[in-house]
Amino acid sequence: MLALSSVSVRFGGLHVLEEVSLTVPERGIFGLIGPNGAGKTTVFNLVTGLLSPSFGAIEFMGQRMNGMLPYQITRAGIARTFQNIRIFKEMKLVENVLVALGARSTYTAGVWLPLTSYHDAERQDREVARALLAKVGLADKAERYAGTLSYGEQRRLEIARALATQPKLLLLDEPAAGMNRVEKQVLVDEIVKLNQNGLTILIIEHDMGVIMNLCHEIAVLNFGSLIAVGPPDKIRANPKVIEAYLGPDDRSPSKLQVTS
Amino acid sequence: MRRSGELESSKTPANLMEWFESFWATYNTLVLSIGTNVLLALSIYLTLATGLLTVANAAFMGIGAYTAGLLTTQAELPFFVALLLAALLPALVALMIGGPTLRLSGVYLAMATLAFGEVVRIFILNAEDLTGGALGLNGIPQLTGGFEVVLIVGLTLYIFLCLARSRIGMTMTAICQDETATELMGVNVRGYKLFVFVVGAALAGLAGGLNAHFTFFISPNEYGFERAVEILAMGVLGGTGSPWGAVVGGVLITVLPELLRGLGHYRPLINGVILILIILYSPKGIWALLRPARAATGLPGTN
Numbered sequence: 001m002l003a004l005s006s007v008s009v010r011f012g013g014l015h016v017l018e019e020v021s022l023t024v025p026e027r028g029i030f031g032l033i034g035p036n037g038a039g040k041t042t043v044f045n046l047v048t049g050l051l052s053p054s055f056g057a058i059e060f061m062g063q064r065m066n067g068m069l070p071y072q073i074t075r076a077g078i079a080r081t082f083q084n085i086r087i088f089k090e091m092k093l094v095e096n097v098l099v100a101l102g103a104r105s106t107y108t109a110g111v112w113l114p115l116t117s118y119h120d121a122e123r124q125d126r127e128v129a130r131a132l133l134a135k136v137g138l139a140d141k142a143e144r145y146a147g148t149l150s151y152g153e154q155r156r157l158e159i160a161r162a163l164a165t166q167p168k169l170l171l172l173d174e175p176a177a178g179m180n181r182v183e184k185q186v187l188v189d190e191i192v193k194l195n196q197n198g199l200t201i202l203i204i205e206h207d208m209g210v211i212m213n214l215c216h217e218i219a220v221l222n223f224g225s226l227i228a229v230g231p232p233d234k235i236r237a238n239p240k241v242i243e244a245y246l247g248p249d250d251r252s253p254s255k256l257q258v259t260s
Numbered sequence: 261m262r263r264s265g266e267l268e269s270s271k272t273p274a275n276l277m278e279w280f281e282s283f284w285a286t287y288n289t290l291v292l293s294i295g296t297n298v299l300l301a302l303s304i305y306l307t308l309a310t311g312l313l314t315v316a317n318a319a320f321m322g323i324g325a326y327t328a329g330l331l332t333t334q335a336e337l338p339f340f341v342a343l344l345l346a347a348l349l350p351a352l353v354a355l356m357i358g359g360p361t362l363r364l365s366g367v368y369l370a371m372a373t374l375a376f377g378e379v380v381r382i383f384i385l386n387a388e389d390l391t392g393g394a395l396g397l398n399g400i401p402q403l404t405g406g407f408e409v410v411l412i413v414g415l416t417l418y419i420f421l422c423l424a425r426s427r428i429g430m431t432m433t434a435i436c437q438d439e440t441a442t443e444l445m446g447v448n449v450r451g452y453k454l455f456v457f458v459v460g461a462a463l464a465g466l467a468g469g470l471n472a473h474f475t476f477f478i479s480p481n482e483y484g485f486e487r488a489v490e491i492l493a494m495g496v497l498g499g500t501g502s503p504w505g506a507v508v509g510g511v512l513i514t515v516l517p518e519l520l521r522g523l524g525h526y527r528p529l530i531n532g533v534i535l536i537l538i539i540l541y542s543p544k545g546i547w548a549l550l551r552p553a554r555a556a557t558g559l560p561g562t563n
Contacts, residue, residue: 048444074446086441088434099434100445102427111426112419122427165446 001026001200002047002078002169007056009042009224016042017224019056024169029191029201031211031232034221035244040204041083043221044171047202048080049073060169079167081158083174083204089147093138093157096146097129100164132160136190152183159190170194172203176210188213212236220244288406289474290518295409296471298510301494302416303463305506306456308495309429311436313366314457315488316357316373317464319380320350322483324465325472326384326391329400332473339403339473346469347462354461358454365439377488384480396479397472404473412470416463420503432456436500464491497538499545508546 002024009017017039024030032040045051046058049070058065065073088096102125111118133142136156141149146157155175162170172191176184188210195201205211211218212232220228220235222244228235235241284291300317307314328346331337337345361372384391391397423429434442435449443449472478490513498509516534520527542549 050440050444069448069450070440070443071446071448074444080444082441086438088437088441090437091430091433095430096434098427099431099442099447102431102447111428112422125427161445 001028001061002202003059004043004046005057005059007046007053007058009039009046009051010054015224017046017053020221020224020226021056022219022226022229024200024202025217026200027195027198028216029195029203029214031215031218032202032204032221033206033208033211033218033235037223038221039224040221041173042224044080044173044202044204047073047171048078074165074167077166077168078171079162079165079169080171081155081162081173081175083177085151085154085158087146087149087154087157087161089145091146092143093133093146093149093160094126094129094142096157096161097132097164098125100161101125101129129164132163133157135163136160137186151178152180155179156187163194167199169200169202172201172205174204174206176205176207184210284406290514291406292404292409292470292474294511294514295413296467297494297514298413298507299416299463299467299470300491301498301506301510301513302420302503303460303467304491304495305420305498305500305503306432306460306463308500309424309436310432310453310456311439312362312453312457313370314361314373314460315370315492316354316376317460317491318483318485318488319377320354320461320464321468321471321487321491322380322384322480323350323353324468325478325483326397326468327465328469329397329472329478330390332403333397333400343466343469347466350465350468351458351462354458355454358457362450362453362457374485374488377483377485381480381484384483391480394480396477398477400472400476400478402474402476404470409470412466417503417507420506424503493535497535497545499542499547501544501548502551505545505547508550512546 003022005021007017007020008015020039020043032043034040042051046053047060047065049065049068049072053066060073060076060078063076065076068076088099091099130139130142133139136159138149138153138156138160141153146154149157155178159170159172159175175191176187179187184207191201191203191214203211203214215232218228218230218232218235219226220238220241227240227244228238230238300321303320304314304317324346327349328342331342331345332339357376361369361376364372385393387393431442431447431452434445435447435452439449468483494509494513495506496509497512498507499505517527517531520530523530538546
């Protein structure tokens with residue numbers, strides 16, 4: 001579904017990504033892990049068009065994505081959440097979702113004239129927005145301002161907002177960061193449900209419990225290079241991965257839990 | 261004066277009519293100035309509410325004023341045609357400079373639009389054959405009446421209030437809060453920015469055209485840096501939470517110096533102090549203070 005072939009990103013002499021090739025299969029849950037600064041979020045920025053690759057090609061559903069603008073990529077079916085939450089804090093929850101929904105609808109003279117067709121469409125979109133909020137358990141807070149939400153709720157709002165763009169591929173950047181054990185379990189269940197409904201998922205996460213539970217396949221980045229790709233049990237046993245995370249000598253395993 | 265009769269109904273008592281006649285005779289310029297300043301405030305509200313700090317509106321106003329003024333005095337076109345072109349020409353210019361300048365953001369955008377304003381002012385100053393240069397343009401007929409101003413301001417305000425409540429307004433607020441996130445929701449952010457920039461330019465040009473036709477005389481210096489800052493002050497003081505904020509800002513900036521007339525030399529000083537106090541105590545603008553609904557939600561205004 002999504003394919004990166006020999007993608008490199010360089011900022012001057014700094015090699016952020018080197019010859020990364022990976023394929024995210026349709027309907028899969030694909031994990032992207034690696035130590036801080038390995039280039040995981042850079043991959044997300046490439047895929048969503050915020051960055052252009054210095055070399056290499058990105059393809060989504062057979063279409064070449066290089067040079068497409070971010071909003072065009074979103075409309076092609078890729079949505080994402082952010083590592084540092086980027087909700088619209090001074091807007092209501094329902095409005096947060098409506099902005100993402102609205103990008104697909106066309107505006108008519110109904111904004112200024114009492115046209116029933118326009119106002120019916122508006123009402124319908126509000127219903128859709130509420131349904132999406134209900135999906136992530138925020139239905140009762142639809143009319144609250146997003147800035148009043150707790151950290152975990154804000155992350156869930158980001159997911160609802162991303163879903164509003166009707167994506168085929170959802171990129172989640174550390175969705176479990178800052179969540180407690182119960183919230184994490186709810187999140188994992190929610191992701192599994194989305195995946196069962198046909199959504200392909202690419203996830204960056206430092207919480208190994210979440211990653212190992214969820215992913216069908218995992219890619220490991222270190223210093224901008226791909227060092228391993230495979231199913232969770234293979235990754236867990238891969239000596240290169242263990243070395244990348246723990247260093248050549250065995251230090252505290254708590255490093256696995258570090259969030260950036 | 262000429263048109264004031266249209267505003268009254270025949271049923272009003274004679275003394276009230278008399279009072280209105282004398283009020284209009286004394287204050288018509290002030291009332292018309294309030295109208296055009298509200299239009300200018302609305303023109304900058306549009307870009308401010310989208311998070312764009314542009315200060316080109318004074319220049320667009322100048323282009324509109326000269327366009328309309330030249331068309332009615334030299335080409336002797338009907339007033340409404342002149343006004344239409346006074347809105348169209350700045351919009352066209354905005355469309356052309358919008359592409360490159362709107363890639364900038366924050367202070368850099370402000371500087372680029374400020375530089376553009378100077379280019380326009382100096383162009384008008386030097387195109388003497390067309391504009392009269394530093395001597396200005398004289399003898400512009402007084403065609404702007406209360407009726408035109410009330411109609412145009414009312415219509416614009418209505419359109420803006422609908423816009424602010426709609427998904428378009430919501431998206432503008434979203435762009436103001438987080439441009440990148442909005443773009444990644446599938447919104448053509450660049451398109452939105454160009455749209456508000458061009459519409460703002462058209463409105464500023466229209467205000468310029470109206471303004472030129474009740475001041476008899478226009479000169480390049482009226483559309484320079486000071487005017488740019490004045491327009492920005494109207495937008496910021498009123499607040500960008502609602503188009504009503506622009507109305508409050510436009511009225512305040514016009515009326516305040518008149519109210520302080522008794523202070524003589526101290527007038528600009530006190531005027532400045534009042535503006536500073538407003539900004540200090542209500543950074544979101546006066547409208548945020550006036551709006552009671554906001555108190556309940558506890559969060560400052562967007563809408």
